Amino acid sequence: MTLELHATPEEVMRAVDVLREFCRARQVAENTLFALTLALEECASNIVNHALQHDALQTFRMTLEYTGNTMVIELRDRGQEFDPTHPPVMGKETSDDDRQPGGWGIQLARRFTDKILYAREGGENVLRLFKILNAPMEGNLHRQ
């Protein structure tokens, strides 16, 4: 299924609600659902905040695919090129007060999914999140 969403936080959470309904209809485990919703929230928020710059007139699309043992969430937007799989590096040597919260979102998304792929296709940012159902979280990141 595919959904078109405006670039607002409320629309991000509408996407999350649709994902929850989609997964519950397919009896996806609650802990897996938590992981998927968190990954979607973080990645869609990145689109709203960075690629589409909070412009509520802009839209992005979410497609959900369930294959029986894998859930795939695809996010597409026509904003400026933004590859969230290359976030700023948070150095361990940085002092507590200097550490910035930027990058937490993708850090969570990568830990709660099994694979994240980014590509720039036909002027679109295309992000695909993969979650193998009932598999340990591995958090691999790849650019196509």
Added chain:
Amino acid sequence: MPLEIQIQKNLDSQRSGAVTVKLAGSLDTATAPELERQLSPVLAGQIRDLVFDLAQLKFISSAGLRVFAMARKQLKERGGQTGFVNLQPQIKEVFEIIKSLPGVAVFKDVAEFDQYIAARQRARE
């Protein structure tokens, strides 16, 4: 899923100056701004310690963690403490992954937080 916010000032002498914030529901990109708005006057006051009771919090994202980080920074500047109690397993997992709230203390429950505050006050006397 909405976010319910309950802010309680503690009046007993042991926790004087401390505020408890109970959160229920979802702390996400859509609800975090409301928490930040409600915390703003609290943090502008004279409080020193803040404890978030997360027993009923079902979901959190980095948007919510940023609000916690903001509160923690403001309280630290005045020698205060930000604590968290009653974390549900999934919320605790998010905290553990991030490990980006240094100086923020996670307690098993309010009683453990009270013991910490009392011990700190005794050390200062």
